Amino acid sequence: MNTTTNSPLSIGFQLHQSGQLAQAEQHYQRALALNPHSADALHLLGLLEHQLGNHDSAVQHLLQATTIEPENPLFHGSLALVYRELGQLENAAAGYRAVLRICPDDDESHYNLGVVLSKLGRLDEAVTSFQAAINCRPDFAPAHYNLGVVLEQLGRTGEAVSALNRSLQLEPDFAAYNNLGTILKNNKEYTQAITCYRRALALKPNAATTHFNLGAVYLEQEKFGDAAAAFWQAVQLDPNRPLWRLKLNQLCPSVMGSAAEIDGWRAQFEKMLDSSRPGSINLAEWLPDVIPSGVFAPFQLPYHGKNDRPLKEKYAALFAVPEAGVTPRAPRTTPYRVAFLVTRNHEGIFLSLMRGLVNHFPDAEFDVSVVCAAGGVTRLQSLIKNERVNFVPLPNDLGRAVKIIAAAQFDLIYYWEVGSDAMNYFLPFFRLAPVQVTSWGLSITTGIPQMDYFISSELLETEDADAHYSEQLVRFKTLPTWFYRPPLPHPLKPRGQFGLPETAHIYLCVQNLLKFHPDFDPLLAQILRRDPQGVLVLLESTVPQITWALRERFKNTLPDVLRRIRFVPQMDFLDYINLIAVSDVMLDTIHYGGGNTAHEALALGTPIVTLPSEFLRGRLTLGRFKKIGVLDTVAAGPAEYVDIAVRLGTDVNWRTQIRAKIRAANAVLYRDTEAVYEFKQFFRHAIEQ
Known part of the structure; x- marks a missing residue:
């Protein structure tokens, strides 16, 4: 700005700097009266108008300044700043690009462009901008920090950790420690995550969010005392966070000591729900809190062996629903727009049970998309090879995810799971398609009023099963999956490679340890007591505390056979099949x-003993046996379950016969084209209805 010290522009600038905005505005207007084409006066007046809240006038003045001096980077930068603060992000990005056209090595503009692009959800472009800022200034700590945040959203976890660590080397910072802790928590590196959160709290002891995050780490490790203390501290520091209080009130151990303990917990949980006002948590108001809080209906409910519909419906009723996300559409015509939605860290089981179906689904009648976490796209694309399948990446932000899905205007969304994380639990509340469907990804009703259908099978459900679901129950004739036969390692490793005796009778149960209900313990005890050569083999949990809790329960419920129970470590897929x-x-x-595990075991001919219950989740193996027409190892009660297991373990001839029978019949479980046909038929009907 070139002007004399006594000019109106100079005086206005001095007044502006001292906060005397009204007087400064008068002098800027005088400067423009003297020279209507003074770019400097227009620029400063535009900034002042923005400060005063006169945003339209501010933009007009700044645009005039850039028109008069199009090569002045300061003017373009100021215009971009105003656009950014107004939420006009596309215009802000254009402004920062204009600066970089003139000054390609301006690190601040590269950085600011990256911030804007990340808010727009254009994460790959944001990475490029932050990296450019770092190339211009290697010690630019905020650029390293924001690069780490965006890389984590893209699922590039290792690079994200490196970027955040570099940021902290340059400048110890609360936000960087907090975000690095969250990434490490999501990566199950709990000790390092706790260290990061504690360092963040050393910088900001009253940071309620960090206390809450620390509690979440303890919760994932099943350290309930520590988790409750941290959550309580967070709630005390910020009592107006209803999702946090809900998280504190629904802490539930994954392994309980007895059926009575389960009943007691459920009674207390229901009491809490009954004392809460329906609709007391407005999702629109607390949208930014949903994913970070990790709140959703307790994941342990279906493992309790009860009818969960009443609790799931009461839980869903806590949340006030925003206006529907579906925009009015013209009459539906083919191709129908169908989405299969799977959220972060659930891609593996989705691929096992659904990739064949998705690969064979698209045709002229259906335009198919897979809606998934941004970091999951590469993994899903590696096995979903049909080029007609579109992939819609979602950020780890519920509000932005809702907008992206609503904008796609799907006719039907199939939610692989509803209730395994906060994202897949809350998305259906927003009614993101005219038809919303779920199935046996989680073999339990959602309790959510906006979920229309639950797809199951005649092979899986009892006659009165409709009462178990808040959704309309749809019974396919076949199982709702296209499953690929798993490969068998060759040559097989002997039992000794797994630390198991070659001559023992191996009773294997590879289920998640959450499925070990206290009612199961007496059956296991009887099997081992009746077969002195029997060894029970279980897979350790990925959470050591869960394995410890089950071991401790076994000390009380089956102490006399405890030495013949072996916990083996988690292993890769081929060793698991072996x-x-x-x-x-x-x-x-x-x-x-077991669901997935039943498909895998039956492919090998390994006999499974099962005792069906009244609910879908207790009939998954029965459904497979019905499909292949082999019911020899389906028990009618606990005593028969033990009899069948012991006979299979001790009678080699009968076991060999059952293996042969399963192998002769199991082909119908794999690559089931009938499932594709039934899905298409149902989707068509549901959309057109």
């Missing part, structure tokens, strides 16, 4: 049995 192949018997857990 272990199933060299075992004598597979034991299905009661109340919540």
